[in-house]
Amino acid sequence: MLAMLATDAGEDLPGDTLTVHTPTYTKVFRAAREATFTPQVARGPLARRPYDLRHAAVSTWLAAGVPAATVAQWAGQSVGVLLEVYASFLDGGEEAAKRKIDEVLGNAPR
Structure with a gap:
């Protein structure tokens, strides 16, 4: 189109x-x-601006757990810029990260 x-x-x-x-x-x-x-x-x-669609896509990918390096590549930017722009969106993921580490280590869920 x-x-x-x-x-x-x-x-x-x-x-x-x-x-x-x-x-x-x-x-x-x-x-x-x-x-x-x-x-x-x-x-x-x-979706008033094209950027709104891009922001929604990047946010969705990050929320889905796609690694930041992959999202940065798809978005055409560096990981550093991605993390700087979306740092507030990623806040609160600490508990989920700890659960993933526990799973890898074979520890019981918290």
């Missing part, structure tokens, strides 16, 4: 690469969002 909307917006899509300038990307994203969501949802804050 992105390629179709980008083409409709007059953007050149050479070969197997897709280079879209920010104004075109924003226009295409807004059109895709409105084509996908009901008018009521489109007026709300859900």
